[in-house]
Ligand code: AMP
């Protein structure tokens with residue numbers, strides 16, 4: 001096992017990773033709020049977390065990965081005000097909140113599968129863990145960390161001196177940077193809701209009884225309750241996007257550490273944003289693309305994965321169609337290396353990964369997940385090395401980390417060609433033989449319109465699917 005080094009937001013340093021238990025690593029990643037589709041920025045974060053898991057597994061660790069589904073109670077602002085996003089989306093769509101949550105949960109898994117993101121081992125839903133959340137709030141209440149306002153039960157951050165340790169910000173600094181205070185009943189601007197009461201004048205679709213009154217959990221409490229339930233406390237690594245460094249994760253830490261009196265997690269890792277022209281990609285920014293948009297334009301979801309692999313997770317990634325095009329070309333070239341090696345009789349079981357190449361690859365991924373560098377190692381190798389079996393052995397082994405499905409690439413991609421297209425190709429061949437080039441060209445245009453490209457080779461015409 002090599003030495004794995006990871007950047008820890010908590011210490012603001014790259015540290016050697018040592019698991020808490022001998023051989024099993026527990027990771028918790030904050031999952032989606034299922035009121036809408038995930039956008040490419042969200043997906044970048046899930047790809048980063050998938051790479052982390054794969055690198056741990058490549059190093060021989062058994063990983064237990066837990067990711068929550070927020071299907072209730074995430075309010076439209078971090079200040080615990082505004083509408084519940086799931087209920088608001090349900091209202092817009094004329095569906096029930098439960099149906100909306102289920103629909104977008106399925107959509108999320110469809111997207112992550114298309115990106116070859118490994119499904120977490122445990123995917124707990126907030127709505128199925130209400131009792132655990134209530135139990136945790138009770139514990140905090142007994143220890144004196146909570147207070148009641150007219151709209152809910154709040155956590156008093158001034159009682160938890162370590163509140164600012166993750167963000168490296170004191171409470172005073174956080175206060176100074178806070179927006180205009182919206183809830184005058186809060187004792188400190190950073191205080192947050194653990195339990196919200198249902199509004200008196202309106203019936204909510206999702207609400208539960210509690211010792212404090214009918215209502216629903218605050219957004220942060222589910223992560224504390226469910227991570228501890230499935231991973232214990234402390235656990236090894238907690239992840240999310242960089243936006244969570246300032247509110248969501250400090251709140252999780254406050255809840256978990258105040259309740260249990262021990263550290264929540266050893267490592268905190270955060271993926272940088274995907275941006276568009278310098279602005280964070282986000283639904284509210286109006287610059288969010290979906291994976292479906294990209295597929296509609298003819299891109300392979302794995303080209304998006306490649307694009308993400310090619311920028312280190314702690315660096316902002318500026319999304320452009322041109323960069324995506326470049327990623328798709330690079331991915332196609334890698335696949336071409338696999339096809340050629342297979343066509344030349346390469347057998348991965350017979351191949352050997354040259355030790356220096358393997359060492360360089362491992363050094364790169366273990367240097368705080370330097371996947372762009374690992375890709376560089378691969379490109380140097382495939383361009384300079386000849387033996388097809390070695391090539392396949394190395395590519396397939398490294399792809400356990402990249403997740404580009406390289407081992408599924410066959411020597412010749414069999415493509416299903418519709419009857420209509422085959423007939424047009426035959427007619428075009430006949431026209432060409434009769435030297436009727438005008439008609440042959442018109443037929444080519446028709447074939448192109450149906451989504452195929454004819455390539456004339458000495459062995460006759462070949463067809464490729466167009467993007
Ligand atoms: P949400 O569903 O809003 O809770 O976001 C899901 C995950 O995506 C969180 O870990 C966020 O930190 C992350 N995220 C949100 N916007 C972006 C972005 N533009 N780039 C990368 N990650 C993001």
Ligand code: ZN
Pocket residue numbers: 029030031223248252
């Ligand atoms: Zn969380």
